[in-house]
Amino acid sequence: MSQADLTPVPVETPTSQPWEPRIIAFLCYWCSYTGADNAGTSRLKYPANVDIIRVMCSGRIDPDLIMTAFAQGADGVMVCGCHIGDCHYIAGNHKTMTRMPLLSRVLQDFGIEPERFVHEWVSAAEGDKFAKLVRQVTEQVRQVGRLDWPGRMYRRGVGHGEDLQPWGDQA
Amino acid sequence: MTTNGATSDRQPGKLRLGVYWASSCGGCDISLLEIGEHLLELIEVADIVFWPCVADFKYRTVADYPDGYIDVCLFNGGIRSSEQEQIARLVRRKSRTLVAYGACAMDGGIPALANLESTREIFDAVYHSNPSLQNPGHVEPQTHWATPHGDLELPRLYPQVLRLADIVEVDYQMPGCPPVGTQVWKVLQAVVAGEVPARNAAVRVGCDNRSVCDECHREKRKVRIKEFKRPHLAIPEPNWCLLEQGFVCLGASTRSGCGALCPKAELTCRGCYGSAGLATDQGTAMLSALGSVMDAVTEDRANELVGQIADPTGTFYRFSLASSALKAHRKP
Ligand code: SF4
Ligand code: SF4
Ligand code: FES
Numbered sequence: 001m002s003q004a005d006l007t008p009v010p011v012e013t014p015t016s017q018p019w020e021p022r023i024i025a026f027l028c029y030w031c032s033y034t035g036a037d038n039a040g041t042s043r044l045k046y047p048a049n050v051d052i053i054r055v056m057c058s059g060r061i062d063p064d065l066i067m068t069a070f071a072q073g074a075d076g077v078m079v080c081g082c083h084i085g086d087c088h089y090i091a092g093n094h095k096t097m098t099r100m101p102l103l104s105r106v107l108q109d110f111g112i113e114p115e116r117f118v119h120e121w122v123s124a125a126e127g128d129k130f131a132k133l134v135r136q137v138t139e140q141v142r143q144v145g146r147l148d149w150p151g152r153m154y155r156r157g158v159g160h161g162e163d164l165q166p167w168g169d170q171a
Numbered sequence: 172m173t174t175n176g177a178t179s180d181r182q183p184g185k186l187r188l189g190v191y192w193a194s195s196c197g198g199c200d201i202s203l204l205e206i207g208e209h210l211l212e213l214i215e216v217a218d219i220v221f222w223p224c225v226a227d228f229k230y231r232t233v234a235d236y237p238d239g240y241i242d243v244c245l246f247n248g249g250i251r252s253s254e255q256e257q258i259a260r261l262v263r264r265k266s267r268t269l270v271a272y273g274a275c276a277m278d279g280g281i282p283a284l285a286n287l288e289s290t291r292e293i294f295d296a297v298y299h300s301n302p303s304l305q306n307p308g309h310v311e312p313q314t315h316w317a318t319p320h321g322d323l324e325l326p327r328l329y330p331q332v333l334r335l336a337d338i339v340e341v342d343y344q345m346p347g348c349p350p351v352g353t354q355v356w357k358v359l360q361a362v363v364a365g366e367v368p369a370r371n372a373a374v375r376v377g378c379d380n381r382s383v384c385d386e387c388h389r390e391k392r393k394v395r396i397k398e399f400k401r402p403h404l405a406i407p408e409p410n411w412c413l414l415e416q417g418f419v420c421l422g423a424s425t426r427s428g429c430g431a432l433c434p435k436a437e438l439t440c441r442g443c444y445g446s447a448g449l450a451t452d453q454g455t456a457m458l459s460a461l462g463s464v465m466d467a468v469t470e471d472r473a474n475e476l477v478g479q480i481a482d483p484t485g486t487f488y489r490f491s492l493a494s495s496a497l498k499a500h501r502k503p
Contacts, residue, residue, distance in 0.1 A: 084468075084470060094473075095463045102458055
């Protein structure tokens with residue numbers, strides 16, 4: 001675990017392309033993913049900034065995955081599950097419902113704005129809601145700007161010793 | 172045991188032991204005394220070749236040792252300054268076995284809570300805005316200072332606390348704030364007996380593989396949390412799981428090994444033994460566990476309960492912020 005952190009994270013080289021928000025969306029299989037599918041089959045347009053990860057139930061989305069997404073460079077994270085009462089596993093989203101607001105508080109303590117982390121219920125029929133949500137989240141993440149957590153941490157000197165004073169063993 | 176096991180390439184004679192403190196409180200050094208009368212047994216078989224807490228060892232002395240001269244170095248404290256990084260690299264070279272000893276060296280510990288603040292805010296709190304201070308000249312420590320007798324160099328404060336393993340290769344991790352005496356003695360005995368390979372990839376020693384809840388005697392009634400309480404505002408019912416009573420006890424996300432000391436003393440586990448199981452991020456592990464035991468079936472109720480939890484970040488990551496996925500606040 002720890003040794004892996006020693007590998008310097010490459011700083012993203014500036015390209016000529018303008019920055020686009022990169023958003024990771026965790027969607028539960030039974031409602032929200034089908035909802036996203038519904039948006040597709042209804043030919044609704046939404047920004048291509050979102051990378052969808054399908055999980056069986058929103059209750060299986062470990063907060064660690066969300067933290068890791070940010071730590072590895074996501075600008076925003078969305079978590080969607082069935083409406084309360086509709087979870088395929090009955091109470092899976094009850095856990096989502098308590099974990100996500102708590103996680104949101106923790107993320108803010110680390111300096112990640114609430115705009116970057118959104119949790120919402122999307123049913124299988126709510127393709128339009130999903131498309132609208134993606135548009136809204138993409139826009140609000142664009143407003144708060146680039147997060148670039150790996151680059152930030154790298155530039156702070158995390159795990160790649162900097163500025164060593166030439167004293168001690170040579171003194 | 173590997174080919175470079177403890178006994179094979181060790182110099183003949185007494186075991187050479189080193190102890191160093193970096194960004195720590197000194198409790199880890201004291202914890203070594205907790206082995207009590209065993210200290211005399213230890214001194215029979217081991218020489219202390221570096222231990223700034225108990226004797227005046229110069230860094231130069233250590234630098235003059237041949238590489239690998241120290242058999243086992245117990246390194247406590249995280250890395251917060253350039254000096255600490257320098258010594259970490261030095262003792263790594265001079266030690267055959269380097270142990271990240273205690274929560275700070277392993278996970279950042281309490282000092283890493285300051286990773287949620289910027290260096291500027293820390294300096295302001297320590298040198299300017301602290302009510303018990305008088306600093307009319309707004310003096311702050313400098314890294315360079317020119318005096319008539321020559322230029323002085325002081326170590327530089329890093330923007331955040333790092334773990335020992337972020338800087339050098341670590342052979343063993345020993346959790347605890349501080350490690351409990353019985354575990355310390357167990358590990359030292361194994362070292363003395365040559366039962367542990369000299370090099371290993373950050374294997375955890377001095378702890379067990381379960382969670383604190385597993386070794387806690389308190390009764391689990393399998394009820395959900397109806398209200399969160401703070402330890403200084405309510406008295407827990409004895410022998411009943413503190414978490415079920417609404418006190419945020421980190422037993423579920425914390426590695427066992429201490430014997431559930433705190434719940435035994437009617438206190439919540441604060442998580443000093445680091446993450447349990449395969450989890451690396453103790454805070455989200457706790458957050459996740461807590462989320463599944465709250466008594467809420469509506470969103471309003473969930474938000475109400477979540478709102479009752481005081482300082483979730485500081486509580487869940489009390490000892491392990493430097494090991495978290497995010498590691499520090501993003502401010503410069
Ligand atoms: S949560 Fe705390 S009190 Fe409850 S079983 Fe675990 S360690 Fe014991
Ligand atoms: S109960 Fe928790 S906080 Fe207390 S000593 Fe054990 S691991 Fe540390
Ligand atoms: S299956 Fe959709 S939230 Fe559980």
